[in-house]
Amino acid sequence: MPIALRLALRQWFNRPLRPILCSIAIAAAVALIICVGAGFDSLRYSLNTAIGQLLGVAEVHVRASQKGTDTRVPAAMLETLRHRPEVEMANGRVQGFARLTKEGEEPRWFQTVGIDPVMDEKLRPKGYTSGHAFSGKADEITLDSGVADILSLRVGDRVLFNFDGTDATNRSVTIVGIVARPAIDLISKPTVYAPQTLFPGDAQMPLGYNVIDLKLRNVEDFDTYSTNLGKELGPAVMVSPGTTSKARMGNESHMIQMGLTLLSVVSGICAALIIGTTLSVGVQERIRQFGQLRCIGASRSQLVTFLAADALLLMIGGLIMGVALGLGLSSLAIHFLPQFFLAYKISASSLGIALANGCLATLVGTLVPIWQLTRVTPMAAVTTTAHRARSKRLWLAAVLGLSCLAIQAALWALIPSREVRFLSYTTVGIPLIFIGYTLLGPMCLIALEKHGATIIGLLMGIKPSLLRNAWSRTPWRAGAMIAALMIGVTLFTTVRARGESILKSWSFPAKFPDLVLFSPTSVSAKRIDLIRKDHPEAAEISGLAAFPVKMPNSAFRVGEVLANGSTNFVAVDPQSFPTMVEMDFIQGDRQSALRKLAEGGHILISKEFYNARGLGVGDKLTFLDHEGKTVDFTIAGVVTSNGMDMAKNYFDLRSTFQEAAISSVLGTLDDARKHFQLNGVNLMLLNLNPQAANAAASNKLREDLQQEGFQSASSVEMKTGIRDLIQHVVDILSIISVGGLCVASLGVANMVIASVHARRFEFGVLRAIGAGRWQLIRLVLAEVTLIGLVAGILGALAGLHFTFMGTLVDRTMVGFPTKFLSPTWPGRLVAIRDSLFVAAAITILLAWLASLLPAIKGAYAAQRTLLAGGRA
């Protein structure tokens, strides 16, 4: 066996705990990446399967152009398209919401698709778990398994079915088939399939199709074909190749992949740091041994080989454990989350990335120890191992650390282009912040040493003189421990502080309607008048509609790229809306802005829009109208309206509009009707009559309106719902950071073991002159207390720094302004104090936990062994 491998193996067997801890760190990184990879692969498989099932084999889709909500392609167009020579098959689908009532149960609303059963089966084949497709009779429907599960329905059951939510129009239908759920919950909702004849013809809206699917013959370039057909059919319709939808799905999965890759990189860096510090401490600890080897003729490259063999064993152990752990954990997680994943998948490339990351982390982690080894001279065998660190180098590290932070700030401040600034922050700024605070560690420790020794000594019953030089003796090793502890606590503080910032920035509006009503179908003005008349307890009702609009030649914006470049046009009644929903005018005078809005041709823009585009009052915004022509709107004011955004998002309107929009503009219903052919509203804000403003009356009204097909939410429900959601996300992310803390504690444990080992002789002498075992344990704990304190403070500061940068990114890049920790300075100071306190408490506790076992082991070692070891 090569001598390098033999030495490495002997080292392992001689002192197995540290290599095992180090391998666990590698394993944790590898496992995390495998979990991430498996999650991504499984999600991608699930998405692709779902997309395939949802979109079917159609090559081109024809939809109505931008015309507000709930509009359809004229029915005659289907026949026209069917007669085109290149069209092999054409099939129209109608979409809407229908109410299903199982006997003896509350009615429920479901997405409903009107299909021609024969043609639809050809273009979008469905698998039936039981029964079959309906024959076309008006009293037969099919359901997907989602609806069947919710209502506990089987083939042969009868249910009441209607579209307008009134009992008068109920018709009894038979369920003839249950369709296998086409996809995962994320992208498909429980759906009812019904004959198109069941869908109502509306006087205001001619019967038509929401989408026409085309299967073509002898056409290869679907993009060009779609463009040409779109021109031919005119601006009223939008023609897109099937691949566009698939590409959009692909983009979403690409985003997921990017996020997961970032996570992989972070976990790799953490592992590399732990490996680096562990091996580095190992080199320091064995420096005399390496010196001996140099004395008897080992070359530097041979020493490097020895370390490489060490690292190789660590890596192999880590990779094996990591793969097993990762596969186990990821399969468990995916098994318990069937709503997101159809099956467990992991690709060879994901496994390869995980293994490569483990190898890379080991390689990167080995670089510094290798550098240390190349500096080992034979004199290391005969000189003391612990050189007092030169204060010049400590100062240099501190100056370098501050320089890193200064460079990061300068990069952010001086780069004029927002996109380049953002890119520089993510690639250079984030590492600079972490490195900066890490380099400050040793100097902070030395600065606190004198008073820290006194205070900690008093608190822990140790003579301060014993502690006084404890840290300045080995500041670099202490600095490495600080760095290891900082990783997790920085992540933890960032997650918590970001969550705090978002929660505090998001305030529930003081002025908000008592109820928000959502209708799956378009509600006309007449219907709103009827509601007013039928429900006198409703004092005020204001309808609004939100729909995506396109802008010509939309310029590149970071946030908008994520949201396909759309803007939400929120159409409101300019008289009633401002009285019901709080709006803060950031720019523009409230009275004149509202007056101009009512006049038409004007819009109010959201603060996010203002931040992202730098547009203000008096500027013009151009949109494409329903005919594809440009229409100009003048900005009358810049507003923030949490109420508007909250109501809009609460009902997840995004899924209705099929496109997400990053920013909103607020215009009038009249303008929307005029330019975008808006036919009705789907969101209504309702204030109760003061005499009826109590829980009982509110509940009664909600029940009545539910019977009429409205979903409703009270302000309290929305407030708690949104807060719970944010808190939930923060909690999930906190779990990840706690995982980081645990992995970091492995690194700390490694270093404390090394530290105790290196000081065996000192411990032996202390025992010889009368120090008790418990005193030695307290001595070790006292030493790591200050290290934990410094790590906690620096980690919290780094976390707060990241949080602050996050608010800058929010403001300038995404356009969603968040406040740093709190809207007020007193609140901010309290939050900073709390963050520092919590971080310090966590790191001190973690340092104690990691040190306890090595300290006990050192204190309880035989005195002879202590005195025989580590005299240098």
Next chain:
Amino acid sequence: MEPAVKVTHLKKSYRQGERQVQALRGVELTIARGEFVAIMGASGSGKSTLLHLCAALDRPDEGSIEVAGQKLETLSERQLTQFRRRRIGVIFQQFNLIPTLTAFENIALPVQLDGSFNAQHSARIGELLRILKIDHRADHRPDALSGGEQQRVAIARALIMEPPVLFADEPTGNLDSNSANQFWTLLEDAARAFDTTIVMVTHEPTAARHADRVVVLRDGQVSGEFAVQDFDDPGALAAHYQTIAT
């Protein structure tokens, strides 16, 4: 005949805390082949520094060192490594054995580092272990060996490459008198068997008695030297040394 060690106008200084210490101030020394020389001196006289420089563990500031026909100042880092591996052996007060390897493996280490380990080497190690009377301890690790046994393993490791010169730094400093006596006997036997020049640093007159010649250093310079055979009585040798060293 070419000397085994020739030191000319050797100077070395190093930092100790904030101050610069002049350890050697122009040492001149010549040691003949096969000679056993003890370098003595008080603490801080520069004797260990001299040994480290001669054993190519450190580089001098000024002056020249020639060991076993090699001028050390002309050698590259790579050549110095080869030199340490093949041309000299070093024995330390702390034994400096690799704790994770057995006695046999520790002795074999220089040969393995040289990449030339074979059956002959294995036989030679067996022979050395027998000469040094530790053949029954071949498979034991250093922590299972006594101080005397560890030092004997160190001798074997230093001699395995049959170096022409052996350097020893306070080799009996950590041994009791019995072990020390055994050590000297075995070292002399082994050195004779391999025709090795021995340069030893010590501050113990009892240890110096085993040498042919004693060179005394004071304040980084050779302050005198004498032949050990001129002193039958250890007390007289010690007294003479004291007169030169102080």
